[in-house]
Amino acid sequence: MTRLARTADRLAIGSSTLTRRLLTGAAAWCARGRRNDLSGCKAVLGIIARVLLLLLGAYLVTRIVRALPWLLWLLSAVWLCAAWRATRNRPTNLPEEATEEAPVVGNGEALRARLLKLMGTGSAVHLRTVLAHLQQDPETAALTARWTIADLRSRLEAQGIPVHPKVKAPGGGPTRGVRREDLAPSPPAPQETSTEASTAA
Incomplete structure (x- = not known):
């Protein structure tokens, strides 16, 4: 370029x-x-x-x-x-594809922590609030500058975070958002124990 x-x-x-x-x-x-x-x-x-x-x-x-x-x-x-x-603060020495793996997208736990921080003591947060925060944060502004609500929604759902169509949260009437109850960390997968290991134990 x-x-x-x-x-x-x-x-x-x-x-x-x-x-x-x-x-x-x-x-x-x-x-x-x-x-x-x-x-x-x-x-x-x-x-x-x-x-x-x-x-x-x-x-x-x-x-x-x-x-x-x-x-x-x-x-x-x-x-x-x-x-x-x-x-x-937008990186100019990296191709666009390299920025797609930024922590806001690639790290589900970091994204959950960010959402919980935005909620504060509330029980939910609107997607428009989350998007505005991401676009104003110097660490994520370059990546999310062209995002829409639909883009944010698809990335949240890709991380296993459900998006509800009508969520009540500060900053306006019911609209698309994320609830605190859906941000609990995923339980670890149960470890399979072989028959031989059980017998040896």
Whole structure:
């Protein structure tokens, strides 16, 4: 891969990472507007208000850029710098296939420990929370930058960790997630004892 291609690849991955971080952060911020002490429509008024604020902010930025087109160059430069920094920990001397065996995928016990840490004292964790954590952690950001919820789900299930369609956990309503009860370590396989060994004993 040429230097120009590597640069373009890094900027593309960085842009994807930034987009996911922004969307995840915006979704989490909106979700925190929910009032757990209320019910019905009143409980989600905070979420609606925050969504409207985000839309208003996007509208104002669009109007400003249209009025001052030169700002688009400045915003583009800032975005490219941020995208470059977002992938500064991405290995560049290894092929993509080599990163697929990173501990987050290859080590089931490490993955279980990470999930339990994310749960804290809770009984479950949403996949979107897990994915956001992996994409923000410098150790796993390069590997998971392009992952989707479906990608994460397939890797969890490959490690024998069931994913449930409707899990209640902090950060939003019921959605796909993992439960603490499913993270118990697998029991060791029983050792077979030959008839001769039993007789000798």
